[in-house]
Amino acid sequence: MAAEVATDIMTIRTAEPVSEQPFYIPMTGPAARPRRSLKHDDTFIVLDSHGDIGASAGGPDGLFNADTRYLARLELLLDDLQPLLLGSNLRDDNSALMVDLTNPDIFRDGRIVLQKDMLHIVRTIFLWRGTAYQRIGFQNHGDRPVSFDVNLLFDNDFADLFEVRGERRPRRGTGSGKLVDPADVALEYLGLDGKLRTTVLHFDPRPTQLTVNEATYHLDLEPQQVCPLFVAASCNKPASFRPAPFFRGLLAHRREMRRSTAGAASIETSNNIFNEVLCQSMADLNMLMTETPQGRYPYAGIPWYSTTFGRDGIITAMQMLWIDPRVARGVLRRLAYYQAKTVDPLADAEPGKILHEMRGGEMAALREVPFALYYGSVDATPLFVLLAGLYVERTGDEATLAELWPSIEAALGWIDGYGDPDKDGFVEYRRASEQGLANQGWKDSYDAIFHADGRLAEGYIALAEVQGYVFAGKRLAARCAARLGKSDRAYQLEAEAKLLAARFEEAFWCDDLGSYALALDGDKEPCKVRTSNAGQLLFSGIVRADRARRVGADLMRPHFFSGWGIRTVARGEVRYNPMSYHNGSIWPHDNALIALGLARYGLKHSVEQVFEGLFDAAAYMDLRRLPELFCGFRREKRRGPTLYPVACAPQAWASATPFTLLEASLGLEFDAERGEIRLRNPRLPAFLNEVVMRDLRLGPSSVDLCVHRHGEEVSLEVLRTRGQIQVSIVLAQ
Structure with a gap:
């Protein structure tokens, strides 16, 4: 009987069609590179560990705004080769992603013309007010001048987020790209909803060569010379839009973050x-x-x-x-x-x-x-x-x-x-x-x-x-x-x-x-x-x-x-x-x-x-x-x-x-009417001997507290008070 029941259950479960799972998020394979995310208000970006978008399989890469992808590819190459990763880190406050790269061995006519690890490449990326800002810094650490090309490949599909998640659409709108001037490209998409969506890419300085999908720079660097390039990708801005200078925008972004968390x-x-x-x-x-x-x-x-x-x-x-x-x-x-x-x-x-x-x-x-x-x-x-x-x-x-x-x-x-x-x-x-x-x-x-x-x-x-x-x-x-x-x-x-x-x-x-x-x-x-x-x-x-x-x-x-x-x-x-x-x-x-x-x-x-x-x-x-x-x-x-x-x-x-x-x-409790903070039956786990809480607010008043663990008991120390506030420990069954 138990075997029959088990068989019935297995039959029921294997008969369930996958189509019964609307809005399922498919996973078709592992990500080739780890992913990192940044967000500011209604805009977020998913990049890989190199700072690229769309350069490796397995990730939901892109620059997104209001549930639409505004950039599906932004890949950095050196003489058509991928740089080597040294490391990448988010700032502790999530305000920016920093990526350290170096060059691979670069060959021309069968000979090494640039030995690996001569170039230090630093990519710094942040989001602010609907624009993704990027600085790409190059420094020649060799003892002789070097020449190389930097290729920035970019493209977009203006995919709806649900398309990125795996939904299929029988019809889509129409996309196009155009050169606005020698330093700017506009990618556009007229959706079936009648809305025109635009991505504007701005390059500074202007590239040696620019098309609707690639910016190329030819760089000549003396020993120890530093050369920065700047790229900004803006969501739904007019073609005439000029982003803020990189460092001014970065400082303004960090000031805003500090104000909002105060x-x-x-x-x-x-x-x-x-x-x-x-x-x-x-x-x-x-x-x-x-x-x-x-x-x-x-x-x-x-x-x-x-x-x-x-x-x-x-x-x-x-x-x-x-x-x-x-x-x-x-x-x-x-x-x-x-x-x-x-x-x-x-x-x-x-x-x-x-x-x-x-x-x-x-x-x-x-x-x-x-x-x-x-x-x-x-x-x-x-x-x-x-x-x-x-x-x-x-x-x-x-x-x-x-x-x-x-x-x-x-x-x-x-x-x-x-x-x-x-x-x-x-x-x-x-x-x-x-x-x-x-x-x-x-x-x-x-x-x-x-x-x-x-x-x-x-x-x-x-x-x-x-x-x-x-x-x-x-x-x-x-x-x-x-x-x-x-x-x-x-x-x-x-x-x-x-x-x-x-x-x-x-x-x-x-x-x-x-x-x-x-x-x-x-x-x-x-x-x-x-x-x-x-x-x-x-x-x-x-x-x-x-x-x-x-x-x-x-x-x-x-x-x-x-x-x-x-x-x-x-x-x-x-x-x-x-x-x-x-x-x-x-x-x-x-x-x-x-x-x-x-x-x-x-x-x-x-x-x-x-x-x-x-x-x-x-x-x-x-x-x-x-x-x-x-x-x-x-x-x-x-x-x-x-x-x-x-x-x-x-x-x-x-x-x-x-x-x-x-x-x-x-056991934190707040009693606004009495102006009292209570710790009811407080305990701390074994991995915490002390917890300090500063600027714990109740109405117009605040307090700094320190809780110490003594085995299964705790003691409470009031470090500082501002205004009228009471703090107590309540021990109850």
Whole structure:
């Protein structure tokens, strides 16, 4: 019988066609060179380790603006040969990429005319205001004059980002190129949406020879002589546009970065490796921040998600709330501005719903993809309410609360209305068109929501963690209503939250699992699968304390906890695959929210385990940067975690994870009404003996703190205060 069941399951799974995975990101082969990314506002660039674009296979190379590629190739050659790599590094603040190269042996007529390692070539690249700037410096370290040609090959396809991701289009617009003058080239594309997109390349000094796809310089260098060349590629600028001089633009860019980050708390610890993790995380978060008309917004990740995402922006703002609550204000105001007002099935839009994703490319404009303004997210709306409440608790900013209250009420209206189509008290989803996402929680792979026997859930699906978000959101909204003097509304919301918690326990608890169901399907049948979603329930506070302890203990057992972190799906479940996107991999942000939940229920030893696992993983990662996700294989001695090949890095909520883990470990709480910062049951993991937090703000006041570890206990030292502020340690069961 067991063999027959296994055969049936295998039949079901092998019969699933790949076409069931819309907007899948294919991986056809390894990248020949490592990739590096830079971003400024709505523009980002992906280059290889040599500083080239499109010179080696396997990467999503290009200069992108508003979901369109504005440069698909920019390759440097010496006498038609590729230079040799010495090394490449991002600046610590992500403001520029520096690449050191040298020449190979260059032959002419069978004789070496330039011996290798005679030329030092330095490429410095940065982005600013829609333009990619590059300085290419050459220095002759030989003892005799040298002559050589420098070839810069460039081209563009103006591909929509979804084309770069692998989508096929039956028709495209028309492209062309023209010489504007002896130092400038314009590449143009007239899209099917009627929009003209232009890339202008400016060369300084003007090349020896220039065509629409190549700039050639003939250089003669004396010993020790230095010669710089400058290239600027601008997105959607007029042909007459002249970029700022390189060094003036670079200094202005760095000044802007310093101004935008001023006012956030800073953290330093006794562990140098963890300091590097924190510095890289903050640099990545600052790079992903985008100035929008509504305020700064953390774009989700590079390369695939460099745009406004509702869920990602909300969770990142939530993770950063204790460090810099201004991020939450920008996120809330922007999402309120784009909150759905009408029903649009193609966009999965309904009144009151919060945006999932927005795109500015040609395919979105033509609705070849539904993401121009797309609302196919079941959790962004309750998370919006949740973040609004947390922001007000953190800051006491009642002016912003009053501004946002109509949007909060509209979101609550969607939760109780369109979000609960069968009126059973649970928020559910089902895509309104075949173009939309099949699954609309944070695990949005087509196969992420399933039953214990492997069957995919069908019909209207109620995810476990979404009910937790609704519960927490309504409780916080009740407190917001009370602040605004709306006592009846506050009482109503609190009562609704309590009723939801009771109904949730009855419908979702699975005693045979010792955990909560992943979801209820359209027939109200629970998906009895052990998943990390149960851990996010702890974060929301919806679950009973006794059951929270059972869930917390289960999450730390080997079928969940790999040694690096908690898997999305427990080992042993039928669809478990440690190399999958959502069914067995490890997501840092998921672990961060689980850690907050473990801390809520006093499970600080488990918080330490999660913290230590992810810290150890980050120590192995390139640049000490936690990626979007990595594989869920069991940890083995003397080797690092296994990477997931197409994970975004940087990715906003992964970058914010180290700060959330520190928040959970220290039990940080902010009481704006009392002007008090509390550390509830604080502990530090074994790799941290001391943590110093400077400029920790609460209203107009701020404080510098130092936390020391003494075994399993900590002591608190107030280093400096500005204004009226209280700091205390709370020890409670």
